[in-house]
Amino acid sequence: MNPLLEISFRVPFDKIHPSDVEPAIGELLADAARRLTETIASPQPVHALDTMTERLEYAMSVVRHLESVATTPELRAAFNAVQPKVSAFYSSLPLNQELWNAVKRYAATSEAQVLTGAMKRYLTKTVDSFKRHGADLPPAGKVRLKEIDVALTEATTKFSENVLDSTNAYELLLTDEKQLAGLPPTAVSAARAAAESKGKPGWRFTLHGPSYVALMTYLDDAAIREQVWRAYNTRAAAEPHDNRQLLIKILELRQEKARLLGFRDFADLVLDDRMAHTGDTAQKFLDDLRVLTDPRFREENTALETFAGQALHPWDVGYWAEKQRAALYDFDEEALRPYFSLQNVVAGMFEIFGRIFGIRVEEESGVPVWDSEVRCYAVKDASSGANLGSFYADWYPRENKRGGAWMDSLLTGNPAQHRLHLGLICGNLTPPVDGKPALLTHREAETIFHEFGHLLHHLLSRVEVRSLAGTSVPWDFVELPSQIMENWCWERESLDLFARHWETDQPLPEELFQKMKKVKTFRSGNTQMRQLGLGIVDLALHRSWDGNSDVVEFARGILGQFAATPLPADYAMITGFTHLFSSPVGYGAGYYSYKWAEVLDADAFTRFRKEGVFSPKVGRDFRDKILARGDSEDPSVLYRSFMGRDPDPNALLERTGLL
Numbered sequence: 001m002n003p004l005l006e007i008s009f010r011v012p013f014d015k016i017h018p019s020d021v022e023p024a025i026g027e028l029l030a031d032a033a034r035r036l037t038e039t040i041a042s043p044q045p046v047h048a049l050d051t052m053t054e055r056l057e058y059a060m061s062v063v064r065h066l067e068s069v070a071t072t073p074e075l076r077a078a079f080n081a082v083q084p085k086v087s088a089f090y091s092s093l094p095l096n097q098e099l100w101n102a103v104k105r106y107a108a109t110s111e112a113q114v115l116t117g118a119m120k121r122y123l124t125k126t127v128d129s130f131k132r133h134g135a136d137l138p139p140a141g142k143v144r145l146k147e148i149d150v151a152l153t154e155a156t157t158k159f160s161e162n163v164l165d166s167t168n169a170y171e172l173l174l175t176d177e178k179q180l181a182g183l184p185p186t187a188v189s190a191a192r193a194a195a196e197s198k199g200k201p202g203w204r205f206t207l208h209g210p211s212y213v214a215l216m217t218y219l220d221d222a223a224i225r226e227q228v229w230r231a232y233n234t235r236a237a238a239e240p241h242d243n244r245q246l247l248i249k250i251l252e253l254r255q256e257k258a259r260l261l262g263f264r265d266f267a268d269l270v271l272d273d274r275m276a277h278t279g280d281t282a283q284k285f286l287d288d289l290r291v292l293t294d295p296r297f298r299e300e301n302t303a304l305e306t307f308a309g310q311a312l313h314p315w316d317v318g319y320w321a322e323k324q325r326a327a328l329y330d331f332d333e334e335a336l337r338p339y340f341s342l343q344n345v346v347a348g349m350f351e352i353f354g355r356i357f358g359i360r361v362e363e364e365s366g367v368p369v370w371d372s373e374v375r376c377y378a379v380k381d382a383s384s385g386a387n388l389g390s391f392y393a394d395w396y397p398r399e400n401k402r403g404g405a406w407m408d409s410l411l412t413g414n415p416a417q418h419r420l421h422l423g424l425i426c427g428n429l430t431p432p433v434d435g436k437p438a439l440l441t442h443r444e445a446e447t448i449f450h451e452f453g454h455l456l457h458h459l460l461s462r463v464e465v466r467s468l469a470g471t472s473v474p475w476d477f478v479e480l481p482s483q484i485m486e487n488w489c490w491e492r493e494s495l496d497l498f499a500r501h502w503e504t505d506q507p508l509p510e511e512l513f514q515k516m517k518k519v520k521t522f523r524s525g526n527t528q529m530r531q532l533g534l535g536i537v538d539l540a541l542h543r544s545w546d547g548n549s550d551v552v553e554f555a556r557g558i559l560g561q562f563a564a565t566p567l568p569a570d571y572a573m574i575t576g577f578t579h580l581f582s583s584p585v586g587y588g589a590g591y592y593s594y595k596w597a598e599v600l601d602a603d604a605f606t607r608f609r610k611e612g613v614f615s616p617k618v619g620r621d622f623r624d625k626i627l628a629r630g631d632s633e634d635p636s637v638l639y640r641s642f643m644g645r646d647p648d649p650n651a652l653l654e655r656t657g658l659l
Contacts, residue, residue: 348498521657531564
């Protein structure tokens with residue numbers, strides 16, 4: 001039997017082949033169409049709508065995941081063949097007049113009028129979503145909207161593929177050991193292992209995170225840094241993987257869609273049901289932070305050039321900033337690596353959030369996986385022993401795996417039916433080399449905690465309406481559960497549980513800890529301005545780009561205002577910005593969400609600081625009032641239920657040393 005046709009909690013990753021994809025999705029689309037007919041005829045169509053496409057969603061999430069972590073030409077071709085068909089089906093739902101009539105008919109019934117809680121919210125959001133997705137458009141408008149959605153799916157999928165392919169197409173092979181001057185031993189060993197894996201002599205560097213960051217931070221040779229920096233920041237900006245025309249097409253399609261649906265622009269469309277609600281609100285939020293951050297930003301950059309004693313180029317900033325940091329604080333971030341082995345970080349994280357949230361995480365064996373390095377874990381309630389769900393963890397970079405770090409859900413359970421949640425977390429962390437375990441940077445440890453926060457939002461959900469469960473919250477709220485977890489990477493009490501030397505098991509020395517804390521706000525103005533720049537260029541592209549000027553030049557002009565040094569004329573970071581352009585919506589017009597949620601997380605963590613970073617009472621409140629509630633209530637209400645008040649923006653400025 002085709003392994004994609006039935007929902008299985010133990011996903012048969014070892015039995016899924018590219019040849020399964022098209023026949024399975026074809027059959028599941030037909031099944032979804034049959035269920036659609038039943039839903040229209042149902043006396044409770046909104047209830048039926050919540051589960052109508054569950055089998056199709058499961059199969060597509062599995063295929064989409066495999067294409068992200070274990071892609072092959074055959075799998076990519078199969079995925080590309082089914083994506084437009086699936087997109088067309090989903091786009092057709094709010095445009096189906098019979099379904100829309102059934103929803104409106106049910107909404108007018110006495111039964112619907114007395115709904116409460118999550119079901120009431122789901123009905124309201126469903127009606128609003130249908131309107132926002134074109135249910136009230138005339139027939140010609142519905143046809144065009146469906147065409148736009150299919151075209152967006154195709155264009156964004158190709159955008160993502162081009163970034164991956166252009167990233168993988170680049171390698172730098174160094175054969176003279178003198179050229180490695182400045183690099184820490186971990187980076188040299190990783191480069192040697194990368195070369196050996198390709199049967200090549202010397203040291204091999206790529207544009208994947210661990211390799212790129214180490215080279216840009218530590219390599220003494222400025223000419224090599226420039227070469228690699230330019231390669232990274234011109235990814236997918238030229239043939240054969242050129243995203244420039246795709247970028248224009250995506251922006252034009254998004255704008256046409258927004259206007260068709262009666263919105264001023266794409267930002268107003270996608271933010272309509274988020275906490276910000278409008279592009280103006282998001283813009284003002286970022287602009288206000290920019291004003292508060294700009295003075296420190298300029299001071300930092302003047303100080304860095306003075307320290308370096310020369311005018312700096314973009315490929316010099318990371319290198320000289322690390323030199324400045326070492327000089328000011330006598331601190332080398334590489335000195336932390338021996339204390340952050342992946343095994344200890346993960347085990348300590350499980351211990352910390354086990355205490356705080358009342359859960360227990362146990363590794364599971366014998367579970368089919370997509371790569372031998374993948375691990376599977378079960379999450380249980382510590383007091384009752386009840387199984388809440390499971391998740392996969394895939395930590396290391398591979399050439400058949402996309403870059404970055406992310407969390408995703410494979411199955412959304414239902415507590416009322418004792419159905420479990422299933423999710424996954426992926427990263428591209430420093431792999432083990434030379435017989436040593438994977439020794440991480442502190443930032444990589446934070447990344448693990450961040451993604452685990454997203455995962456717990458999914459696994460600890462107790463919402464019985466599937467569409468409102470877990471991470472199905474507005475995108476400017478979804479980063480709160482993930483970003484707040486990073487705070488435990490900075491607390492002495494929690495670090496003692498996982499920051500231990502991989503050979504001696506000694507805890508992180510107090511002297512090193514104090515240096516780490518002092519360094520935390522080093523160049524925080526630049527860190528914040530970079531994020532603000534990404535959020536502002538995102539809004540500008542979706543709100544004010546006129547379609548006539550060169551889009552790469554337009555983006556470069558904005559990003560240049562937030563860069564520590566002038567950007568070269570060929571700077572094209574925007575063509576590789578997958579956050580914005582690798583899915584029909586994604587973080588498009590929503591990148592501000594990171595900063596928005598950072599305000600929430602900085603403020604929310606003040607309660608843990610006040611009542612105890614391991615406080616089970618505060619942890620239980622966060623679990624019950626935030627993590628368990630999903631989108632079953634307005635996020636502002638959920639936040640107030642946890643904190644007892646609205647968020648205080650000053651908490652972020654204080655944490656970053658900007659206030």
